[in-house]
Amino acid sequence: MTLRTKALAVHLFTATGAVFAMLALLAAVEEKWSLMFLWLVIAFFVDGIDGPLARKYDVKTNAPEFDGVLLDLIIDYLTYVFIPAYALFKHPDLLPGWTGWVAIIVITFAAALYFCDTRMKTRDYSFSGFPGCFNMLVLVMFALKPDYWVILVIVALLSAAMFLPIKFVHPVRTERWRNVTLPMALAWTAFAGWAAWVDFHPQSWAHWGLMITSVYLLGAGALQQVMYREKL
Numbered sequence: 001m002t003l004r005t006k007a008l009a010v011h012l013f014t015a016t017g018a019v020f021a022m023l024a025l026l027a028a029v030e031e032k033w034s035l036m037f038l039w040l041v042i043a044f045f046v047d048g049i050d051g052p053l054a055r056k057y058d059v060k061t062n063a064p065e066f067d068g069v070l071l072d073l074i075i076d077y078l079t080y081v082f083i084p085a086y087a088l089f090k091h092p093d094l095l096p097g098w099t100g101w102v103a104i105i106v107i108t109f110a111a112a113l114y115f116c117d118t119r120m121k122t123r124d125y126s127f128s129g130f131p132g133c134f135n136m137l138v139l140v141m142f143a144l145k146p147d148y149w150v151i152l153v154i155v156a157l158l159s160a161a162m163f164l165p166i167k168f169v170h171p172v173r174t175e176r177w178r179n180v181t182l183p184m185a186l187a188w189t190a191f192a193g194w195a196a197w198v199d200f201h202p203q204s205w206a207h208w209g210l211m212i213t214s215v216y217l218l219g220a221g222a223l224q225q226v227m228y229r230e231k232l
Contacts, residue, residue, distance in 0.1 A: 007054075007062035014050045014068060017043045017075035021083060028087050033142060036087060037196035040135050043079040045189055047072070052172060073115055076132075081111040084138035088151070094141060099148050103155050107134055110159040117163075125173035126221055130161040139192050140214055143200050143207045167221035167230065176224060181217070188213035 001009075024039035050072070059068045085107040089100040111132040114120070122128050137158060141151055169177065171185035191209035198204050224230060 003057060004062045007057045007059045008066075010050060010053045010057055010059050011063055011066045011068055011071065013046065013053065014071050014075065017046050017050075017072075017079060020046065021075060021078040024079065024083050025086070028083060028090060031090065033087065033091070034196045034199045036083070037139055037142070038193060040079055040083065040139075041189060041193045041196065043075070044135065044192075047076065047079070048172065048185065048189070077111065077115050080131075080133050080135045081107060081115075084135045088134075088138050088141065091142070093145060095148050095151060099152055103152065106155060106159050110162055114162040122167060124175060126170050127168040129163055129166060129168070130158045130218075131168055131170075132162060134158070136188070136192075136214060136217070139195070140210050143195050143204075143210055167225050169217070169221040169224070171217070174221070176228075177220060181220060184213050184216050188217060 020039045020043040024036045024043070027033075027036035027039060050068075054068050059066070085104045088094060088107075089104045094100075095103050111134065114129065114132050117129075119128055120131075137154065141154075169181050171181050172178075174181060187209060191206045191213060195204060195206035195210060198206065
């Protein structure tokens with residue numbers, strides 16, 4: 001297999017995320033929440049490994065007719081933002097009445113601006129501001145089912161955090177603490193799949209795993225800024 005063929009195969013692999021997004025959306029429309037999240041977890045896994053493959057086979061040089069970054073952003077918006085926001089709105093027990101409308105408007109609007117922000121990445125390939133991973137937030141909300149005001153506050157804080165000078169680590173590309181961050185991201189994926197598989201059973205240990213790994217992934221970058229006095 002030539003290098004060009006391998007590079008094209010990476011683009012094709014990335015594009016499967018759009019298929020998983022559609023399958024997740026169809027499940028969400030039918031309110032099959034566990035199935036929806038299983039498809040989103042698969043899409044999250046694809047997103048985690050297509051980047052290293054793209055760099056390994058240098059897709060910008062060997063298959064330049066397809067813009068892998070743009071393709072990745074399109075799929076990320078669907079799987080990280082659009083479908084999770086819809087699920088948060090549609091679930092009957094999370095955001096009643098006007099609160100659901102507020103959440104989906106804030107999430108989709110703020111994330112659309114963030115995803116086209118040219119300042120998204122920092123010098124160490126972390127994210128400048130919360131990277132719009134509302135799929136992670138919504139999955140945890142489905143598992144824990146907190147009061148609606150808690151969800152609204154978290155949505156507002158994370159939406160604002162997308163545009164604040166706060167660092168959020170990239171599990172693969174941020175070199176500092178990668179030996180901890182990457183296993184944490186893999187563990188989060190496993191716990192997410194486990195929680196969805198058991199239909200978010202309230203006594204599942206997966207919920208504790210989701211909380212611990214989510215807190216680390218959300219706070220590691222800001223902690224690095226404080227400890228090492230980093231500037232974005």
